[in-house]
Amino acid sequence: MSKNILIIGAGLAGLTLAYRFKKKGHRVMLLDKGENHSSTVAAGMVNPMVFRRMNKSWRVDEFLEEAVSFYRELEGVLGIEFFHPISILRCFSSLQEKKWWIEKSEKKEYEKYLAAIDEEECGLRSLHCEFGIGLVKQAFWINAAVFIKAFQKYFMAKKEFTTGDFKFGLFDSATMCYDDEKYDDVIFCVGHAQGELPYFQPTPIQKTKGQILTIQSEELQTEYSLNRKCYVIPVGNNLYKVGATYEWHNATLNCTSEAQEEIKNKLSCLYQGDYQIIHQEVGIRPTTIDRRPVLGRSYENPHLFIFNGLGTKGYMMAPLLSDEMADFILDNKEPPMEYNLKRFS
Ligand SMILES: Cc1cc2nc3c(=O)[nH]c(=O)nc-3n(C[C@H](O)[C@H](O)[C@H](O)COP(=O)(O)OP(=O)(O)OC[C@H]3O[C@@H](n4cnc5c(N)ncnc54)[C@H](O)[C@@H]3O)c2cc1C
Numbered sequence: 001m002s003k004n005i006l007i008i009g010a011g012l013a014g015l016t017l018a019y020r021f022k023k024k025g026h027r028v029m030l031l032d033k034g035e036n037h038s039s040t041v042a043a044g045m046v047n048p049m050v051f052r053r054m055n056k057s058w059r060v061d062e063f064l065e066e067a068v069s070f071y072r073e074l075e076g077v078l079g080i081e082f083f084h085p086i087s088i089l090r091c092f093s094s095l096q097e098k099k100w101w102i103e104k105s106e107k108k109e110y111e112k113y114l115a116a117i118d119e120e121e122c123g124l125r126s127l128h129c130e131f132g133i134g135l136v137k138q139a140f141w142i143n144a145a146v147f148i149k150a151f152q153k154y155f156m157a158k159k160e161f162t163t164g165d166f167k168f169g170l171f172d173s174a175t176m177c178y179d180d181e182k183y184d185d186v187i188f189c190v191g192h193a194q195g196e197l198p199y200f201q202p203t204p205i206q207k208t209k210g211q212i213l214t215i216q217s218e219e220l221q222t223e224y225s226l227n228r229k230c231y232v233i234p235v236g237n238n239l240y241k242v243g244a245t246y247e248w249h250n251a252t253l254n255c256t257s258e259a260q261e262e263i264k265n266k267l268s269c270l271y272q273g274d275y276q277i278i279h280q281e282v283g284i285r286p287t288t289i290d291r292r293p294v295l296g297r298s299y300e301n302p303h304l305f306i307f308n309g310l311g312t313k314g315y316m317m318a319p320l321l322s323d324e325m326a327d328f329i330l331d332n333k334e335p336p337m338e339y340n341l342k343r344f345s
Pocket residue numbers: 008009010011012013014031032033034035036037038039040041042043044045046164165166189190191192193209210211212243244282283284285286307308309310311312313314315316
């Protein structure tokens with residue numbers, strides 16, 4: 001039986017989930033207050049590695065496979081290009097890191113992600129790489145602002161998108177009516193704003209502010225994403241995204257000179273040539289204390305759900321997690337405790 005579903009929040013989480021419901025033959029309505037401060041600001045980088053300990057990212061094999069086919073499919077559906085495969089040059093920050101890299105490269109499960117590269121071969125003599133460089137394969141970046149705008153327009157064109165704040169007074173959770181329309185289920189995908197709503201309290205969602213620069217450099221000339229202390233992503237026309245800061249428990253939306261200095265200092269560990277700062281942006285990531293997402297059902301009302309906590313790796317996780325979330329709501333397939341809301345109870 002086809003359901004009628006209301007999704008509050010049309011960032012990455014809400015949009016991917018709405019698309020899953022539609023593909024499975026259900027009716028959706030997205031409600032968004034038009035204050036997106038995360039999905040559109042994101043660098044959209046999908047990196048299969050966590051460099052801190054030189055490990056593969058959580059569930060990366062599954063997440064990547066689904067993400068690549070999902071974004072490719074959506075490029076066709078939306079009629080735009082936003083998916084960009086890229087390789088990452090990791091400039092090691094110590095000999096220890098290089099040692100870990102060599103150990104990992106010899107393991108079968110890292111074969112498809114790690115490779116050796118010659119400094120001459122990558123043509124970047126101006127880089128600071130005193131401990132050497134490694135290459136990460138299978139990465140990509142999503143042009144986040146272009147993707148989110150086009151995805152929202154897709155639902156607007158089908159009259160499945162309303163702009164506005166979720167008004168508590170318009171919702172009767174006993175009858176599941178919002179603004180006189182009856183829904184089978186309501187899902188909250190409001191990112192860092194979860195704490196402002198009366199549901200799923202106390203919220204497990206924390207606010208982690210992030211600032212990011214766009215720089216222009218004629219000298220840098222690279223097709224690789226560079227990484228050491230910060231990331232550099234070439235986005236075309238000699239422009240590069242450089243970021244980002246991690247300002248824990250900070251929900252202010254102003255760009256600061258301190259953040260600009262921090263990113264410039266980190267960049268100088270990698271590259272010391274000429275560049276101009278074109279743009280500085282700010283957003284707030286919805287994070288959790290254990291760095292895992294949150295998929296869950298309300299304890300008070302079995303028709304209210306939360307899909308949130310995508311954190312720093314939303315663009316990698318959202319395609320598969322939105323599918324799992326849809327299966328949870330439609331077929332009662334409970335997500336594992338590791339990323340279930342119940343782990344906080
Ligand atoms: C600087 C920065 C860089 C990042 N870089 C990367 C990266 O390189 N790779 C990566 O994978 N991730 C990155 N991220 C993280 C990524 O952006 C998040 O994981 C993802 O965007 C979270 O999506 P979301 O839909 O949960 O939240 P959001 O994008 O915040 O969307 C929530 C939506 O809910 C709406 N809303 C909120 N409250 C209400 C309400 N009461 N009524 C109606 N609507 C409401 C808002 O308007 C908003 O559109 C970055 C984030 C930042 C800030």
